Amino acid sequence: MELLLTIGKSVLFVAVVFAVTLLHVAYATYFERKVIGRMQGRIGPVEVGFRGLLQPFADMVKSLFKEDIIPNEADRPLFFLAPVIVVASVMTSLAVIPFFNNGSIANLNVGVLFIFAMASLAVYGIIVAGWSSNSKYAFLGGVRSAAQVISYEIAMGISLAGVFLMAGSLNLSDIVLAQREQPMGMFAVVQVVGFVVFVISAFAETNRTPFDLPEAETELVAGYLTEYSGFRYALFFLAEYISMYIMAALVALCYLGGWALPGFLTRALPFLELVPGIVWFLLKVYAFMFFYFWVRATLPRYRFDQLMAIGWKILIPVAVLNMVITAGVKRWLM
């Protein structure tokens, strides 16, 4: 009975987390269109519902009812499997994110590594999508994406190593708690180099402008997505936005103090302690999402060789240097 209750509770929590996340993802598209619209002198969606608030649902319904086109030459089983791999692996990462104190589905002691592992798995989906479409554009897009994600994962992992060293743990909750002892209440200040490298890698990892080459529509039509339509396309889209959320959450947790506020703020304004932690967490996540959109509205796109050069020649050496210095400081000065 006890066991059943625990299982029931966990399942309920999982359901709630996924439902809430999906809702957030849906509204991230609305948020993006509104923000970019304003930046470009447009108004964004306004037709469906009050101020266009139902637009995400209209989009969802539309993509579900669209004809599902499968190319004749496509490798059908793999073609069906690819979006599932991508969405499943990206969604699994959600399990280890602590939304508030003790608020994660699974409080893993290797939380960050788990997220990296899942992100690497998602690459398989992209390669498979590119390969199984049997289209040259999709194939090139898939190859590009795989190379890009693998390269930037290295820079990302090494830049986070600084944080692990400071916190002494791979558990996301512990990392957040460790930041409370910092004078500024966040690692973004002391680990500023790692922070910058991580943010740049996060853009590349999620295929966002200026690193959106895999789906660079002007060159490769839509990259690995070219042959996908209807709800399979929507699944890839969903995966992209969830992974944006995950990256934003990682930034918030590892560098911006997660659900906690900096100590000097709460000491000065004690009533802030009464606000639930998830509010601060979401504020930080949405601030980063806004940054994503802002960059998209501003910057052009890198070329593939330039992207690789940045990853291997700049970001990885800088991240390694950062890690070594952090380790040295930790070993001998603290």
Next chain:
Amino acid sequence: MEPVGITGTDTRRELTLNMGPQHPATHGVLRLTLDLDGEMVVKCTPHVGYLHRGIEKLAESRTYQGVMPLTDRLDYVASVGNNIGYCLAVERLFGIEAPERAQYLRTIVFEMSRICSHLLWLATHALDIGAMTVFLYCFREREWLLDIFETICGARLTVSYPRIGGVLQDMEPEVLESLDAFTRMFPGKILEYETLIDKNRIWLQRTQGVGVIPAKEAIRWGLTGPTLRGSGVSYDLRRDAPYDAYDRVEFDVPIGKNGDVYDRYRCRMEELRQSNRIIQQCLAALPAGDILAHDAPDLDMPLAGKKELVPEMSLGNASIGFGDAVPVAPKGEIYSAVEVPKGELGFYLMSDGTGNPCRMRVRAPSYVHAGALAKMCEGAFIADVIAVIGSIDIVMGECDR
């Protein structure tokens, strides 16, 4: 397409990628076949003809004025340029000159269309390289000019505003005021676009040293317009063979140095400023007077109606009429060229004395430039191909005719 590359038994290293005619970045229906070694272009072969409408042949069965709407469809982004180019050719053939006010009005609309064309070029070029906000900023300003076109002649893109020997109708004072307001506002907007991309590190990396064509080669390929001037050759028909009011206005001809995508971009940005300057000067110096030459032939009536109404009319020393036997135009042939936004647009007209041109041939800059793509894209990356296509600013309507 034949299976090569990934599938089949072909053991070549290259992958043949068919880019276009349906592709988001080939500006219409240009088709390129790229032989790729990884992401590197080994060979680029442009194919044209997907938008061929037989404009040159159609012109042979129309009256001189009736050809005008066809010329709209050459470079549909800046149709006034084609109209004026055609009008000038016919005028030179017939020995007519447009009155001064008409010349100024034509210069104004010509430069308006140049700004429209360059704005559309900048919008799509920036979008191709991934800067999507510039796209919408450019469209915002272009809209203003298109509204002015709509006010003066009812059409926004295919205007047919000029006439042989003048223009269709005069501009209202409100239009001139609106245009004046535009010229005062526009330099600030150019700065706005430049703020986004001009010194942007990514933009520089994507455009500098890409698609280089040295001055000598550029001349050999027959490039004209900003594409030639980007390579450092100072050649502009508005200055070197002035027509309409261009000999009465002051403007600079910006040139580049390296002949890469960035220099061509800089040239066009500078031309936006110069066009704005020309419009301002024309507005200030706009003389009063007729807008159609008194000896302009009334050539736009349908053939049948014309026969009954006016069997004969005089055009200078030429007898004009629309009966088959009666000569209406002086016999002869002429080549006349103007500087449209894309380059040198030439009209070669041959008249056998009847009411319609015996032969019309258009020298379209886009066609010449599309040929040079093969040279510029050699050894570049796929992403560079897109940047180069954007930088030579081709319009397939003009290329295929």
